[in-house]
Amino acid sequence: MDAGFPEGLTYVPEFLSEAASKALADALDADEWDQTLKRRVQHFGYRYDYRARSVETDAYLGPLPDWLATVAQRLVCEGHFHHAPDQVIANEYWPGQGISAHVDCVPCFGGSIVSLSLLSPCEMIFRNPETGDRRFVMLQPGALLKMEGPARYQWTHEIPARLADTVHGERRLRGRRLSLTFRNVTLGENPT
């Protein structure tokens, strides 16, 4: 793992080919986006309640569609999860949109969280609230980011709401980015 990443953070560039990324983006765009948040989202498997910060048993939406179940299975085969993830949130970020600093709901989800990036790069910032440390990770299209251990439980993560990111002193305008975040709903147990 790259030195300088928070402990428990894994970054796998080019986890998805361009063709696979495009197929996933097309599948998402063929579905209906939920417009109730600042950024558009889609929930699969279980609905996550942002206000209550919980997943209720009656939030079950049904099994993941085949095109996500295939990815979920691959994540198990490649050792990122012990049990196939059963919940996926798709997020859409237009330039200027982000997600504020948070730790993914601890009682709702297991210890491994995987985010796949599609279409356009952006920077994610990790902060350790105890030490004040910050770490910057450029999320490239097709990349996999796994958070577990301290990266999942101790560090917060966020995407600054910006029009551009500065990479090695160079300003890069953002484009539309989609992400797919895979999790296991725990509902009392603790699978990863």
Ligand SMILES: O=C(O)CCC(=O)C(=O)O
């Ligand atoms: O867009 C991403 O890669 C991360 C999204 C995220 O942090 C979340 O849905 O909790």
Ligand SMILES: [Fe+2]
């Ligand atoms: Fe998150």
